[in-house]
Every structure is written in C-alpha cells, then in structure tokens.
Amino acid sequence: MTNIVIITSGIIILVFITVxxxxxxxxxxxxxxxxxxxxxxxxxxxxxxxKAYDKLKEAVRHDTSNVDAYLKIGDLLRDSGYIERAIKVHKGLTVRNNLSTYERIEILKSLVKDYRIGKRFDKALEICGQLQEITRQEQWVQELKLDVLEERDDWDSAFDARKQLLRQQGINDDPLLALYKVQAGLAYVKEEREHDARIKYREAIKIHNQCAPAYLYLSDSYIREERLSDALDELTKFLEAVPKLAYLAFDRVQNILFEKGDFGEVESIYQKLLQRNPDIAHIRFALADIYERKGELQAAINLCKKELEQNPDSEIAKKYLVKYYARTGQNDDALEIALSLFEDSLQSAELFTCRVCQNTDDQPHWRCPKCQEWNTYVN
Ligand SMILES: [Zn+2]
Structure with missing residues (x-):
C-alpha cells in the first residue's frame, strides 16, 4: 500500500516538475x-x-509553429536560386493543420512564384486553381493566373482569361483582346506553322478590324512563303483600315513592289491614299520620297508646300524643303527655311526644365511650382 502511495506521489511530483x-x-x-x-x-x-536567413533558421529551431518564418525561408531560397528547396519548404507548409486562411493563401502565392521561376507552369496553374477556390475567384487571383498563362505562351487560354476578367470589370477592350490573337499567331510562327499563324491574325482582325500588327504580320507571313500578291493585298487592306498608321506599312509595300519589278505602282498607291487622307502628313512625305527618287523634285517640293499650308509649323516639312531646294539649286529659299528652323530651335532651347518633374517654363523657378522641389531648373 505504502509502495503504491510512494510510486503515485513520485509520478505526481515528476509530472509536476515536468509541467x-x-x-x-x-x-x-x-x-x-x-x-x-x-x-x-x-x-x-x-x-x-x-543574416535574415540565418535568423529565420534560428527562429524556427526554437519554434516550429512559426509558419511565416518558414514561408520567408522558402522565399529566400527561391531568391537565391534554390528553386527545388524553396518548393519543398513551401509544399511542406501546405500539409499543416490549423493554417489560417491568410497563411494558406500566402503559402500558395509563394508556391506559384516558385513554380513560375522554375518554369513549371502547369504546377503554377494548378496552385492558381486552388487559390481561385479559396478566394472564390478574387480578381487578383485571376490576374495572377493570366500572368502565368502569358508566361507559358498559352495565348488562347490567356485570351479566354483576359476576356472573362474584362467582362467582370465591365470593360470593353477589343483592341487588347485582338492582340492576344496576334501573340497566338506569333507563337505559331516560332513553330514554323505559318498557316495556323495566319488564322490567328485573321481572328484578331475579326475582333478588331484596326488591329495593325495582325495585317502587318499576315503580310510578313505571306512574304516568307513568297506569296507577294497576297502579302500586298493584306497591306492594301491595312492602308484602308488604319490609314493613320500607314507609315508602318510603307517599307513593306515598297519592298514587295520592288521584288515584283513593279516599283512604279508605289506612286499610285500613295497618291490614292493621300487623296483619301489629305490630313495625314506621313503619307505626303512618303510620296515626296518617291518623287525625289524619280528625280521629280518639283512635285516633291509642291507636296511640302501643301503640308506647310495646312500646318505652317511643320518641322519635318521644312527639313524636306531645305533638302529639295538645295538639290534644285534654289539656295536662297533653302537658306531662308533653314534659318527659320534654326530660329525655332533656338527659341525652344530657351525653355527651362525642372529636372525632377520635367515641367517647362520660359523662366527658371527656384522652387518648382509643379513638384515643389528646390533649385531644379538651373544647374
Ligand atoms: Zn518640378
């Protein structure tokens, strides 16, 4: 009996001491x-x-329940290029019980980063799926998923994701959506699948008929397959659909017609284009270039004068005129315009500019009226 009492008391004392x-x-x-x-x-x-890494290691040695410390250890490993070790640390955290929703989300976010850096995009998307579930399709998760899809060059899925995101935001942005189809086309070009690429470019134009790269790349694709007439057709459509960006197509048009031995056609294409769009200076100067090549300098000069009638300050028109007058021996006219250009540049040089916010004024400020910085106008 006494033995039992002694043993029991012993155990109680031991438990007590342990506690x-x-x-x-x-x-x-x-x-x-x-x-x-x-x-x-x-x-x-x-x-x-x-030092941060060493201290975090110390911290978790004394207290294994510090989830954030482990999270940051993993992040530091990733930042130092140890992707697999980072993934191991972060994955280890996901199986813990008692994680708060906040902790779980932070861990999954880190895992997505690990997988992205490691270019394991399928895994990254899988984790994005888990994040979507936890957050009930929060917008930031959809944006994250979109980033991963774009990184993976998966432009059709990225298109769908962007479309859904835009719809939720109540935004209509067909020009942007069309660019996703253009990217899909470019991805096919990398795989030398020209026909599939062209289908994507046509989809882009269907979504947004002023999608400039779609027309240009369509034409480039035909050029690579030596289908020059088809390439020119696409460029002609482009010039009609987006005349304000016509200058993006000029080199292509000229090269194609040169290759076809039909360079004379360039002039009539530009003339028609200018008739339809008399306000677009780029077209006028492209035509002037063609006249110059043909030695028809007076026609080129007339075009520049026409531009100056519409736009008396046009610097580019004056520069072209100086060149053309000098070539036709009209030196006095060349000098007069050159001097007026020179005058303009002197005047604009007199402006004072804030080196912090780039605000300009004709007098220097000692405290900038825009950004409130001191002494930023005069060095
Ligand atoms: Zn300023």
Whole structure:
C-alpha cells in the first residue's frame, strides 16, 4: 500500500516538475524565437538576406509553429536560386493543420512564384486553381493566373482569361483582346506553322478590324512563303483600315513592289491614299520620297508646300524643303527655311526644365511650382 502511495506521489511530483519545467522552458524558447524572428524581419528590410536567413533558421529551431518564418525561408531560397528547396519548404507548409486562411493563401502565392521561376507552369496553374477556390475567384487571383498563362505562351487560354476578367470589370477592350490573337499567331510562327499563324491574325482582325500588327504580320507571313500578291493585298487592306498608321506599312509595300519589278505602282498607291487622307502628313512625305527618287523634285517640293499650308509649323516639312531646294539649286529659299528652323530651335532651347518633374517654363523657378522641389531648373 505504502509502495503504491510512494510510486503515485513520485509520478505526481515528476509530472509536476515536468509541467513547471515546460512552463519555464517554453516561454523562453518562444521568446528567443520571437527575438530571432524580429531580427530577421529587420535584416530583410535592410536587404541583408544572408543574416535574415540565418535568423529565420534560428527562429524556427526554437519554434516550429512559426509558419511565416518558414514561408520567408522558402522565399529566400527561391531568391537565391534554390528553386527545388524553396518548393519543398513551401509544399511542406501546405500539409499543416490549423493554417489560417491568410497563411494558406500566402503559402500558395509563394508556391506559384516558385513554380513560375522554375518554369513549371502547369504546377503554377494548378496552385492558381486552388487559390481561385479559396478566394472564390478574387480578381487578383485571376490576374495572377493570366500572368502565368502569358508566361507559358498559352495565348488562347490567356485570351479566354483576359476576356472573362474584362467582362467582370465591365470593360470593353477589343483592341487588347485582338492582340492576344496576334501573340497566338506569333507563337505559331516560332513553330514554323505559318498557316495556323495566319488564322490567328485573321481572328484578331475579326475582333478588331484596326488591329495593325495582325495585317502587318499576315503580310510578313505571306512574304516568307513568297506569296507577294497576297502579302500586298493584306497591306492594301491595312492602308484602308488604319490609314493613320500607314507609315508602318510603307517599307513593306515598297519592298514587295520592288521584288515584283513593279516599283512604279508605289506612286499610285500613295497618291490614292493621300487623296483619301489629305490630313495625314506621313503619307505626303512618303510620296515626296518617291518623287525625289524619280528625280521629280518639283512635285516633291509642291507636296511640302501643301503640308506647310495646312500646318505652317511643320518641322519635318521644312527639313524636306531645305533638302529639295538645295538639290534644285534654289539656295536662297533653302537658306531662308533653314534659318527659320534654326530660329525655332533656338527659341525652344530657351525653355527651362525642372529636372525632377520635367515641367517647362520660359523662366527658371527656384522652387518648382509643379513638384515643389528646390533649385531644379538651373544647374
Ligand atoms: Zn518640378
């Protein structure tokens, strides 16, 4: 009987001592861990990644429940190029019980980064799926998923994701959606699938009929297959659909017609284009270039004068005129216009510019009226 009493008392005392020991010991460890963890955060802020890493390691040695410390250890490993180790740390966290929703989301976000850096896009998308579930399709997750799809060169899926996102935001942006189809086309070109690429470019035009790259790349694709007439047809459609960007097609048009031995055609194409769009200066000067090549300098000069009638300050018209007058021996006229150009440039040189916000004024400020910085106008 007494033995049982002694053993029982012994056990009770032992348990008591253990509890006391734990009570004393655990808070101390927790306290050490908290100090290390705080130190680590400060080193992170200061940009000292190695010290931060060491302190985080110390912190989790004393307190394995510090999820954020593990999270940051993984992030630092990723930043240092140890992708697989980062993934291992972050994945290890996901199987823990008792994670708060916030912690779970942060862990999954880090995992997506790991997989993206490691170019394991399928895995990254899988994690995005989990994030979508947890957050019930929050917009930032959809944007994240879109980034991953774009990185993976998966332009058709990215198109769908962007379309859905735009719909939710109540935004109509067909020009943007069309560019996704253009990217899909470019991805096919990389795989030398010209026909599939052209289908994508046509889809882009269907979505937005002023999608400039779609026309230009369509023509480039035909050029690569030596189908010059088809290439020219696309460029002609482009000039009609987006005349204000016509200059993007000029080199292509000229090269194609040169190749076809039909360079004379360029002049009539530009003339018709200018008739339809008399306000677009680029077209006028492209035509002037053609006249110059043919030695028809007076026609080129007339075009520049016409431009100056519409737009008396046109610097580019004056520059062309100086060149043409000098070539026709009209030196006085050339000098007069050159001087007026020179005058303009002197005047604009007199402006004072704030070196912080680029605000300009004809007098210097000692405190900028726009950005409130001191002494930023005069060096
Ligand atoms: Zn300023």
């Amino acid at each position: 006391i020991f734990m009570l004393i010991k655990t808070p101390k460890k927790r306290k050490d861990s908290a100090i290390d963890y705080t130190a680590a955060l400060n080193y992170l802020l200061a940009g000292d990644k190695q």
